[in-house]
Each structure stands twice: as structure tokens, then as C-alpha cells.
Amino acid sequence: YTSLQHPRRKYPPGPKGLPIVGNLFDVPMKNGWITFCDWSRRYNSDVVHVEALGKHIYAVNSAQAAKDLFDGRPQIYSDKEQSVMTHELSGWRRAWALSPFDDVWREHRRLFHKHFGPGVASRHHHKQEKAMRRLLLLLLDAPEDFSAHIRYAAGSVILDVVYAFDALPGDVRIGQIEPAVQTFTALMETGVYLVDVFPILKYIPAWFPGAQFKRQAAQYKHLVDVMFKAPYEQFKAAWAKGVAQPCFLGSLLGDSEMALDYEREDFLTNLTGTVYAAGSDTTVAAMNTFVLAMVMYPEVQTYVQEELDRVVGRDHLPTMSDRERLPRVMAIVHEVLRWHPPLPLATPHRTMSDDVYNGRFIPSGSVIFGNSWAMLHDPATYPAPHTFDPKRFLTRSGVLRDDVPLPTEVFGFGRRACPGRYFAVDMLFLAVAHILAVFAVERAKGARGPVDVKEEFTPYVLSLPKPFRAHFWPRFDGAEELIRSAAAADM
């Protein structure tokens, strides 16, 4: 322990900072996962470090170091930064995905797990399948609006599962929520988050968001409060009348165990409202990445469609019960998540006490990024990591290999790792299986022939393909009829 008290502590390597401001200008505003990965190579260290204005920032770039720290030392590495701008002024403190490592978080997480854990996620399958049948119909009728349809499908299934809302496209209940989700993206993109991490930036005029930001934050907070409260109140009204349908919130309200000491109302509002915020944009990002990969790598479609035709046939749509028999579809899901993780730096954790790792110092209150992208692009584990190649997960005979690790880091780290991952993987399995069962995904037709796509992703916390065009063609005679009759059965 004496090394901790040594006046010249040894930190992990990183770029050399300037006097006083330290590495302020090195802290990456965009594509941080690539910068951190480059530093890791340049300084030959899986953990890299910068310091700016007294704040220490670390990026963990290898799966081994992530296991050692996040899994091995959960009492130190499971907290999250609380920021004035995002949490307080803009109302995001309600989201337990961002909350401190405390008893209220623990209780939120325990109750969520009870309804979304690996053994019970199957209770949501019929709602997920219904959302997919609707998605196919939308893609059939307006293929080029695929990105909007994906957003609808990912959002509406969460409303159905959490509040038993059966929302069609354009439903006001979706309109109430989506703008609030977008405030989070806006906060990340304007760099407000950095002001929070380095409070001293508030005194630098160019950085300080000032009165205008405070007005903006008040508007955000209003939207965020509506997102959490409105669906909750609507469900409670149905519950009081005895007409509520089964869902997550209904099970919570009906659970005798819910006689908790917490202020019960806000506890449940925040528990349920966080699901849409955490689960919609992430799923949307992965599904758009899937479409981009299909346009770029058409031969992958043929390979998977052979499996779908053989296992499922062409006279009905796939269901969750086909999953074990569709390893090629699962290989696509894993490769989509590996190729471009929706949260390439997961979400930053915060240390709760001083620590030493491999002889290097990590003080209490540091920001720690787990660089999922770097781990999932490590050529030692995934050769030719920039190529989209689902076959890397399959044996020659086409079953899932057990010697190539699944991209678990896409779901984050330690105690804070995504508890919605079973639900998310089920959703992605269904999306890939449904879309490829009936459609050929191709380049859009422009005035001068097919429109090429670029492999470009947005550079912030949540990273998804930049807008691109694609077309969805029914791929066999009878595909259109199959889509229409399956969707009609739900009406």
C-alpha cells in the first residue's frame, strides 16, 4: 500500500500533457474508441491514461484488463459519474442506467432482471414477433424509409412489453417519448458532458453553456419528465379501471413484494421509464448496422438465406423456436455487434476508491472507459477485424464455434453490464431472420443506377451508420403474400 502514498505516483502511459491544463486538448471529442485504441498501441499498454485539470481518465483496451478490473474489483469499478448538466438540470437522474452504485440502483436492477433475465426473457417473445411482422409490412410498402420503420419497431416493442401499449406507427405515445430520448444524444453531441467531467471548464467562456443552456436544460427536463411519467400514468389509469393488459409494469404493481420503503411512485416510474431510454436507440443502431452490412456484403445474404429456406421454408415466417437451428442467423447477430458496437466505449464507469493495477495508480473518482470497440477489433481474437465476416463464428459444417469468443463486451462491463442483453439478442435474432427470410437487401436505385453506400458511423457515445439508402425486394414469388397475411392475422 505504501506505493499509494509515494509522492510521485506512476500512472499508466498516455500522451504527454501541457502545463496546468494537462491533456485537456488530447481528450477525444469524437471517435474516442479509435483514439484510445491508437494510444494503446503507441504506448504499448492495454490501459492508457490522461489527466486534465485534476481529473483522471482511463481507457481499458483489452478484454483481460476489463475482466481484471470491472469483474474482479466490482466494489471499485461499478459507479457512474453524476453530472450537473445531464443528471440534475436535464432530468436524466431518473435513468438508473446512469445512477450511482447504491441501494436504489441495486433494487432497480434486481427487479428488472426478474423480468428480463435469461430464464424469463421468453415471456416477451410473442410481442417481439408481432413487432417483426409489422416491420416487414412497413418495409414492403415503403422500403426506402427503413430507418424510420426500424425505429418504430424497436420503440413500439418496448412500449408493449413495459406498458402493454399496442402502438401503431405515428401513435402519440411514441411521439411523447422519442423527443426525450433525443435530448440525451443532443447532450452528448454538444460536448456538455465534458463540461460536467471537468467542472472547471465552466469558467472558460467558450465552453460555459451559460444561461442559454440553462433554458435549454429546463426544456429537456420537461421532455424527460414526460417520457418517464406519461406512460406510467396512462398505465395506472387502465390498471385502476381493471382493463390493463399483462406487462412489466403490471407485474410490478401486482407483486406483493413491492411493499417497499422507497417513495414507491417515483421508484417504479424510473425503473420502467429507463427501459425505453436504454433499449430503443441501442437496438436501432444495431439494426441499421445490420442493413448496412447486408448492402455491403450481399454474398452473406445468400449464405444465410440458404439456411432459412432449408430450416424454415417459404410458407411461414421464422419464430424464436427456430433459433437453435439457425446458427448462420446467430452468426450475423454476433458479427453485427462485433463489427460496430452501438456503444463503442460502453458507458464510462467511475472509481469509488484508490487502486493500483500492474503497478500503476488509479485514484478514486477517476473516469474509466471500457473500450469495447478495441476489444472487439483485437486481431489476435478476431483476425481481419474490420471485415464483416459472420463465418468467423462458424465451423466448416456451419455450427457456432466454441473457440471464438462471442462479442460479450458489446454489452459493457462488470456489475453494470447490460441487463437487457438477452432481450436485445432475441430482438436482433428475430429481425435478421425475418428480414432475410423474405427480402433481398440491396443498394437503392438512383437516377444513375444503384447508389453506393459508405462505411461511415456517427462519432459520439451512441454510434450508428450515418444515413444511407437501401432497398428491400421480396425475394421469391409469394413473399409479399406471406408478409401481408402474417401481418393481417395480428389486426
Ligand code: HEM
Ligand atoms: C443491441 C442492443 C444493446 C446494446 C449494445 C446495449 C449495451 C449496453 C451497454 C454498453 C450498457 C452499459 C454497460 C456499462 O456501463 O458497462 C448498457 C446498460 C443498460 N442496458 Fe443495454 N444495450 C442494448 C439493449 C438494451 C435493451 C433492449 C434494454 C432493455 C430491454 C437495455 C437495458 C439496459 C439497462 C437498464 C442498462 C443499465 C444497467 C445498469 O446501469 O446497471 N439494453 N447497455
